[in-house]
Amino acid sequence: MQVYLEFEKPIAEMEGKIAELRAISKDDPEVNILNEVTRLEEKVATQLEKTYKSLNPWQKTLVARHPSRPHFVDYIDHLVDDFTPLSGDRLYSDDQAIIAGLGRWQGRRVAIMGHEKGANTQARLKHNFGMARPEGYRKAIRVMELAERFNIPLVTLVDTSGAYPGIGAEERGQSEAIARCTEKCLQIGVPFVSVIVGEGGSGGALALATANRILMLEHSIYSVASPEACASILWRSREKAKEAAEALKVTAESLSDLGVIDRILKEPVGGAHRERNLVIDQVGDAVIEELDSLSHLSADELRRDRRQKFLDMGRQGIT
Amino acid sequence: MNWIKNFVRPKFESVFRGKDDTEENLWINCTECGEMIFHRDMDDLGKVCPGCDHHMRLSTKERFELLFDSSYDLVDSPEVPVDPLKFKDQKRYIDRLKDARNKTGMRDAVSIGVGDISGVETVVVVQDFAFMGGSLGMAAGEAVIRGGETALEKNCPFIVVAAAGGARMQEGIMSLMQMPRTTVIIQELRDRGLPYIVILTDPTTGGVTASYGMLGDVHIAEPGALIGFAGPRVIQDTINEKLPEGFQRAEYLLEHGMVDMVVHRHKLAETLGRLLRLLIDPQSSQAKQAVPAGE
Numbered sequence: 362m363q364v365y366l367e368f369e370k371p372i373a374e375m376e377g378k379i380a381e382l383r384a385i386s387k388d389d390p391e392v393n394i395l396n397e398v399t400r401l402e403e404k405v406a407t408q409l410e411k412t413y414k415s416l417n418p419w420q421k422t423l424v425a426r427h428p429s430r431p432h433f434v435d436y437i438d439h440l441v442d443d444f445t446p447l448s449g450d451r452l453y454s455d456d457q458a459i460i461a462g463l464g465r466w467q468g469r470r471v472a473i474m475g476h477e478k479g480a481n482t483q484a485r486l487k488h489n490f491g492m493a494r495p496e497g498y499r500k501a502i503r504v505m506e507l508a509e510r511f512n513i514p515l516v517t518l519v520d521t522s523g524a525y526p527g528i529g530a531e532e533r534g535q536s537e538a539i540a541r542c543t544e545k546c547l548q549i550g551v552p553f554v555s556v557i558v559g560e561g562g563s564g565g566a567l568a569l570a571t572a573n574r575i576l577m578l579e580h581s582i583y584s585v586a587s588p589e590a591c592a593s594i595l596w597r598s599r600e601k602a603k604e605a606a607e608a609l610k611v612t613a614e615s616l617s618d619l620g621v622i623d624r625i626l627k628e629p630v631g632g633a634h635r636e637r638n639l640v641i642d643q644v645g646d647a648v649i650e651e652l653d654s655l656s657h658l659s660a661d662e663l664r665r666d667r668r669q670k671f672l673d674m675g676r677q678g679i680t
Numbered sequence: 681m682n683w684i685k686n687f688v689r690p691k692f693e694s695v696f697r698g699k700d701d702t703e704e705n706l707w708i709n710c711t712e713c714g715e716m717i718f719h720r721d722m723d724d725l726g727k728v729c730p731g732c733d734h735h736m737r738l739s740t741k742e743r744f745e746l747l748f749d750s751s752y753d754l755v756d757s758p759e760v761p762v763d764p765l766k767f768k769d770q771k772r773y774i775d776r777l778k779d780a781r782n783k784t785g786m787r788d789a790v791s792i793g794v795g796d797i798s799g800v801e802t803v804v805v806v807q808d809f810a811f812m813g814g815s816l817g818m819a820a821g822e823a824v825i826r827g828g829e830t831a832l833e834k835n836c837p838f839i840v841v842a843a844a845g846g847a848r849m850q851e852g853i854m855s856l857m858q859m860p861r862t863t864v865i866i867q868e869l870r871d872r873g874l875p876y877i878v879i880l881t882d883p884t885t886g887g888v889t890a891s892y893g894m895l896g897d898v899h900i901a902e903p904g905a906l907i908g909f910a911g912p913r914v915i916q917d918t919i920n921e922k923l924p925e926g927f928q929r930a931e932y933l934l935e936h937g938m939v940d941m942v943v944h945r946h947k948l949a950e951t952l953g954r955l956l957r958l959l960i961d962p963q964s965s966q967a968k969q970a971v972p973a974g975e
């Protein structure tokens with residue numbers, strides 16, 4: 362079932378009409394629907410193109426959160442052979458909001474980790490909507506250390522609204538876990554590529570995204586706080602999320618201008634959720650290209666490259 | 681590097697001076713227990729209530745004076761782009777910034793001082809809650825980095841006195857990026873074997889705790905300080921249940937293993953001095969000159 366976003370209403374209506382016509386012709390093959398369907402399909406294509414060419418930051422936020430947008434597990438299924446998940450932080454528990462493991466990314470040996478939001482109610486609960494607790498970040502640290510020990514390049518896929526704000530999470534040191542995880546990102550001596558595939562929410566995203574190369578899907582967002590949280594703090598109303606998304610400059614384009622991300626990966630017309638495999642393959646290829654571009658660097662050079670990249674951030678190019 | 685001796689006009693005045701100097705304005709009520717404290721005693725008390733031990737917030741100048749043995753030098757913080765996002769909510773960020781500067785006499789939330797603590801030359805960075813909630817933006821991040829670099833240059837210990845509601849929201853992603861950026865400088869101190877001590881004061885939450893605030897060799901918290909990742913209100917709204925007594929307070933963090941010690945403000949300088957002398961190995965090349973002769 363296609364899920365439509367609020368601004369896709371005209372598209373939803375036309376596609377509904379097409380489905381209706383097809384149902385009629387199934388019941389009564391005498392009715393000739395071909396012309397009408399073709400006409401409507403063309404209209405849908407035009408409308409999609411028009412809508413998606415000029416998505417505003419809030420609309421992009423909605424696309425980034427689209428329930429059918431490819432998630433971590435979809436990328437694994439399509440791109441990674443021999444995927445072998447590794448569980449647990451060896452300290453407290455296993456946090457399924459972050460999945461980590463080893464595998465072959467288009468044949469290449471990698472350590473891979475990322476947030477998983479879950480595609481249905483049961484999965485969402487299991488993965489806590491992609492909102493990790495300290496154990497998730499500590500598992501990530503453990504697997505990063507393992508990757509470094511065995512000289513395996515690291516790939517992370519970022520998709521979270523943020524780290525989980527709960528009593529247990531605070532009790533067990535959410536901030537310490539995120540701080541150490543970011544620190545570990547900056548420390549490891551293996552090539553490290555990160556892709557923001559959906560939502561990059563605050564420190565909970567950053568902890569997996571402090572990489573040599575940061576890529577971002579065209580309609581993904583990356584932000585210091587969710588537009589809703591920002592709106593409730595600065596506008597004192599969550600209703601102002603649209604304004605906040607605008608002001609926060611959460612889009613891939615803005616972040617590229619600010620020098621925070623390295624590369625934008627185009628999405629098909631109508632967003633990643635319309636042509637999932639196409640997007641997944643594109644991410645697959647882009648990650649390999651970036652890993653290749655880092656392969657000649659020594660462990661020390663990789664570390665230095667990463668540290669310098671972040672130190673330089675904001676020192677040039679912003680007026 | 682430019683060294684400046686003069687600092688902003690003391691905030692003490694603006695905070696505690698009443699509209700006129702009538703008798704009752706010379707007394708300050710403790711915000712916790714309501715005890716009346718004569719304003720001249722406040723300084724000697726380090727703004728700790730004699731009735732209930734409540735630790736009130738200190739200005740940057742007061743904090744430097746509390747920690748350093750005597751005189752200290754200020755280090756200029758680097759210039760940064762102002763208002764990188766051209767941010768506007770109900771008010772323009774640039775105007776908020778102007779207001780904060782006028783109100784506090786400071787350029788931004790973080791200041792850098794160099795002086796001796798128990799005779800050990802130390803770089804101290806102070807984050808001031810009075811400046812836009814101490815929030816971590818480009819200026820604050822760059823100041824923390826400059827502080828760390830100064831410690832590297834001087835081969836001496838580094839102390840951060842943290843206080844912040846979190847990120848400088850109006851600087852968006854550039855605020856978030858101060859987390860990895862400040863982490864880089866902490867790593868460089870670590871690589872050089874220079875001590876890095878964090879003092880967590882009321883309140884320290886959000887991106888500050890989730891970066892340099894929790895990466896110290898030693899974590900010291902002031903009594904009663906609110907310290908955490910998410911703010912209590914956010915947690916309350918998310919889980920919809922009552923938060924435990926003392927949740928996210930310094931003592932709670934001590935109990936849960938996140939800080940090494942909760943230290944009364946009257947013992948803070950002395951504790952730091954002792955720690956610094958214990959951490960620095962006078963025989964090693966690191967921070968050798970930091971320990972005075974005869975040790």
Ligand SMILES: [Zn+2]
Nearest residue numbers: 710713729732
């Ligand atoms: Zn009191």
